[in-house]
Amino acid sequence: MKQDSRLSATLHVLLHMADRGTPMTSEELAACLGTNPVVIRRTMAGLRETGLVRSEKGHGGGWTLARALDAITLGDVHRALGEPALIALGHRSENPQCLVEQAVNAALDEAFAEAEALLAGHFDRVRLSDLAADFSRRFDDRRQAHAKHDKAL
Amino acid sequence: MKQDSRLSATLHVLLHMADRGTPMTSEELAACLGTNPVVIRRTMAGLRETGLVRSEKGHGGGWTLARALDAITLGDVHRALGEPALIALGHRSENPQCLVEQAVNAALDEAFAEAEALLAGHFDRVRLSDLAADFSRRFDDRRQAHAKHDKAL
């Protein structure tokens, strides 16, 4: 199953944008991900429509966050991306005549709905500021590790 | 995201096999799903190795269930299919150098692990006999609806 990494990519990009403060071009953001600038523009288009980011053309232009990090949840981003399916499994056919298949679909739907609701709920509770805080913690950890290493030399 | 419908297909096939009682050929099972016999054989190969089904060659051959319906869970079938990923979202890269990406991965992994565990747990609690019972209920419902319809004529 090929996995959709747009949510991961978008979160990455948004955190870099917040970290920078000033507008970042599609080219700069693409470099962060090792991808193509057009991929960035295409992906960010949805976020712009939802009001999560702003874009400016011309000199000094680029992308900026339209809200504070603590005012954006993972759920907001997921919805802005068009709510891609969370569950990797699906049915063979919708509205089958076969009663066996109807029973199978019903059982799977129930299981999927449960997991999907849990995941969606989780997404709605996690803010970008939470990720930024985790980043800061990792940053400090790395700095301390380096300091220790330098001292040992 | 292309969804994997092998679990759905396999459950469908297994229930038909149980309903029949005698061996069913790949061709018959393929007809149930509107697919190709080779797809059936390929998919069932994993189930045979796990001991969920048996296959016989030659005249009167075909596929039969190796266990009772209440001794097979959805989880058994999922594992026999090679445990295909349950979550449709993924990371851009594993073990990234970028601390931002590390923070993103950590946040998503946590969310995914939670949902995946819920779904896997659900699969382990549902037996094929549960689906068969639901099928029977639907069958009776349809029969009653038909009877009512006939009476009205």
Place this chain on the structure above:
DNA sequence: TGTCATGTAACATAAAAAGTTACATGAAAC
């Protein structure tokens, strides 16, 4: 007015599920 940046269409690539063809192998029927 030229440069920089986004906006977007159109096309190419990659990966995985699903479908197909072809043929080898083994078991039962005749």
Place this chain on the structure above:
DNA sequence: GTTTCATGTAACTTTTTATGTTACATGACA
């Protein structure tokens, strides 16, 4: 024993979706 039926499996094609790329139009600032 030979024919027929069925699985076993390799190799290939098709389809779908995410992703990557090229090309060019549009708008903003120096």
